[in-house]
Amino acid sequence: MATVRLLEAELAAALGRLAPHDLTGVVRAGAGVPVALGRAVRAAGGSLVVVLPAQGALPTPLPAHDRAAAGELLFLADHVRLLEFDPRDPGACAVADEQIINTCHGVIAVWDGSPAVTAQGVAPLVAYARGRDLPVEVVWPAGAERLTFPAQGTARTDGTPQ
Numbered sequence: 328m329a330t331v332r333l334l335e336a337e338l339a340a341a342l343g344r345l346a347p348h349d350l351t352g353v354v355r356a357g358a359g360v361p362v363a364l365g366r367a368v369r370a371a372g373g374s375l376v377v378v379l380p381a382q383g384a385l386p387t388p389l390p391a392h393d394r395a396a397a398g399e400l401l402f403l404a405d406h407v408r409l410l411e412f413d414p415r416d417p418g419a420c421a422v423a424d425e426q427i428i429n430t431c432h433g434v435i436a437v438w439d440g441s442p443a444v445t446a447q448g449v450a451p452l453v454a455y456a457r458g459r460d461l462p463v464e465v466v467w468p469a470g471a472e473r474l475t476f477p478a479q480g481t482a483r484t485d486g487t488p489q
Contacts, residue, residue, distance in 0.1 A: 330471045331363055334437065337468035338367035341435050344464070351376060353408075353427055355420070356389060358396035360437045365403045374405040378427055381409035389414055417447045428456050438467040 342350065350373030354361035361377075368375050377400045380387040386409060389397050393414070401407065412423040428434060434456040439449045449465075456463050 330468075331359075333468040333471045334360070334363040334466075335367050335370075337466045337471075338364055338435065338437075339370055341464050341466050342367055342371040342373065345433065350374070351405075353378065353431060354400065355410075355423060355427065356380075356397040356400050357393040357414075362396045362399055363437075364435070365400050369403050375400070375403050376406045376408055377401060377404040378408045378410050378423070380412050380414040380423070382411060384409070387414060421447050421451070424452050425455055428452065428459065428461070431456075431461065433462040434464070436463060436465045438465050 342352075350368065350371060352364055352368030352373055353376045354364050355378045365375050365377070377397075379397070380389065410423050410426060412419040414420065434453070436449050436453050436456075445451060453463055453465060
């Protein structure tokens with residue numbers, strides 16, 4: 328897909344602006360933005376942590392549309408982290424994203440067009456990260472088209488602050 332390639336290039340440029348050492352990307356497993364970030368982090372020489380939904384100590388099955396993408400992310404991953412949340416519940420996904428942001432030193436967000444006043448989407452997560460005084464960079468490549476993937480929130484980095 329042309330949009331995914333444009334997004335990967337934009338994310339690679341954003342990652343290149345981060346300090347070159349100790350770059351770790353953290354993504355919640357899913358299709359779309361997480362895969363693009365995972366590929367860009369690995370291409371930049373960083374390590375990747377993939378967060379899988381869990382119930383107790385066991386992973387929770389992902390929605391069908393996210394399974395193949397999760398497989399690629401697990402292949403790219405250096406580490407896998409289990410986090411309790413329901414991947415089918417947008418509110419639970421937003422809370423999981425906030426928990427992930429709490430572990431990060433900076434955030435790269437891929438704009439989804441969501442208004443800041445909504446409970447889900449990228450804008451509230453950007454506001455959350457900024458409220459924690461984290462450096463935030465919002466990207467959307469020129470010429471990219473909106474994809475029909477279910478909302479995945481934010482592409483995150485966990486490396487040295489910008």
